[in-house]
Amino acid sequence: xxxxxxxxxxxxxxxxxxxxxxxxxxxxxxxxxxxxxxxxxxxxxxxxxxxxxxxxxxxxxxxxxxxxxxxxxxxxxxxxxxxxxxxxxxxxxxxxxxxxxxxxxxxxxxxxxxxxxxxxxxxxxxxxxxxxxxxxxxxxxxxxxxxxxxxxxxxxxxxxxxxxxxxxxxx
Amino acid sequence: xxxxxxxxxxxxxxxxxxxxxxxxxxxxxxxxxxxxxxxxxxxxxxxxxxxxxxxxxxxxxxxxxxxxxxxxxxxxxxxxxxxxxxxxxxxxxxxxxxxxxxxxxxxxxxxxxxxxxxxxxxxxxxxxxxxxxxxxxxxxxxxxxxxxxxxxxxxxxxxxxxxxxxxxxxxxxxxxxxxxxxxxxxxxxxxxxxxxxxxxxxxxxxxxxxxxxxxxxxxxxxxxxxxxxxxxxxxxxxxxx
Numbered sequence: 025x026x027x028x029x030x031x032x033x034x035x036x037x038x039x040x041x042x043x044x045x046x047x048x049x050x051x052x053x054x055x056x057x058x059x060x061x062x063x064x065x066x067x068x069x070x071x072x073x074x075x076x077x078x079x080x081x082x083x084x085x086x087x088x089x090x091x092x093x094x095x096x097x098x099x100x101x102x103x104x105x106x107x108x109x110x111x112x113x114x115x116x117x118x119x120x121x122x123x124x125x126x127x128x129x130x131x132x133x134x135x136x137x138x139x140x141x142x143x144x145x146x147x148x149x150x151x152x153x154x155x156x157x158x159x160x161x162x163x164x165x166x167x168x169x170x171x172x173x174x175x176x177x178x179x180x181x182x183x184x185x186x187x188x189x190x191x192x193x194x195x
Numbered sequence: 196x197x198x199x200x201x202x203x204x205x206x207x208x209x210x211x212x213x214x215x216x217x218x219x220x221x222x223x224x225x226x227x228x229x230x231x232x233x234x235x236x237x238x239x240x241x242x243x244x245x246x247x248x249x250x251x252x253x254x255x256x257x258x259x260x261x262x263x264x265x266x267x268x269x270x271x272x273x274x275x276x277x278x279x280x281x282x283x284x285x286x287x288x289x290x291x292x293x294x295x296x297x298x299x300x301x302x303x304x305x306x307x308x309x310x311x312x313x314x315x316x317x318x319x320x321x322x323x324x325x326x327x328x329x330x331x332x333x334x335x336x337x338x339x340x341x342x343x344x345x346x347x348x349x350x351x352x353x354x355x356x357x358x359x360x361x362x363x364x365x366x367x368x369x370x371x372x373x374x375x376x377x378x379x380x381x382x383x384x385x386x387x388x389x390x391x392x393x394x395x396x397x398x399x400x401x402x403x404x405x406x407x408x409x410x411x412x413x414x415x416x417x418x419x420x421x422x423x424x425x426x427x428x429x430x431x432x433x434x435x436x
Contacts, residue, residue: 029258029262032258033255036251036254036255037251040246040250040251040254041246044246044247044250045242045243045244045246048244049242049244054244054247058247058250061250061254062253062254062257065254065257065258066257066258066261069257069258069261069262070261125237126237126240126241129237129238129240129241130241130242133238133241133242144238145242147208148235148238148239148242149239149242149243154207154208169204169207169208170207172206172207172208173203173204173206173207176206176207176231176234176238177206179234179238180206180234
């Protein structure tokens, strides 16, 4: 196996799980997410020589993946209507067991506006620092920190409301 | 850091080291910190969607098939002049060699006899051949020069096209009563080689040139062989179309 192949393999090993989850939350479709990750690693393989510093690998892969995702929108704008998201909460049981709670949290995350969701994904899924997120999203760090704050704040409020309406319904 | 600032920064990054340090001094802040970290754990769990089992294997396989096609693509992607570097260099050196050859050889007097002798020495091993080449085979070759032999005064053991001073010619050897005898049949399309005497010899071989209308017949045999007799026999049996 060549040196290049070894580098590629270790990149796949270290990052494919996180990248898939990031892609999943970016496009909210498991099939597209898988395609995105495959395309990202294919492009990474082709230009692996351009990656000088392994420490920059995560940002580099994320940049490729985000570009691929943007390309997808250039090709065709899939509109995954919020029908599913809007109806699910009301039809489910009001008992918020763990599984149910996770589903509710997931739903609220998917409802976040992309500009709030993406920095949060980078932070929680990818473990990026504020500086790294600013770099990847090409924003200044203050903007990034503000969006992270708002993302959590919105989620917290939304989940509190869900909890309260659930409690209200069970009364 | 006031509570509002603490809260803002906590919601932006619950693992901020500075906040964690500050929370150690303040139970209210510690409570907020714990709450925020629990919330992040909840988010983390929700975000950790299952990853397809075969994804890693697919990614490695993609690379393998890509590196297979890449190597062939690389060849195709080479510029046309790079692809032909070696053949062009070879062709250039051949062309140069040919130019040098003609520029040096052509203006100098062409002594056919010397060349005939050199040629015989160069292919001396051919004189030792004994396997018969049929007249039919000889004539198939000779036909390409436009000639035909009715017969030859001896068993033919060698028949090949060769380059006689730049002229495509037929190189024959037949077994005469005086040992192997070499015949060059050289079409007279070019007169370049036709300089020098019609009789020539060195300490081993002698030769004669018969200048014909269609071709010259050059005979080389061991010293002392009756060349005139054989020249007559060969030229009598030689027909031109």
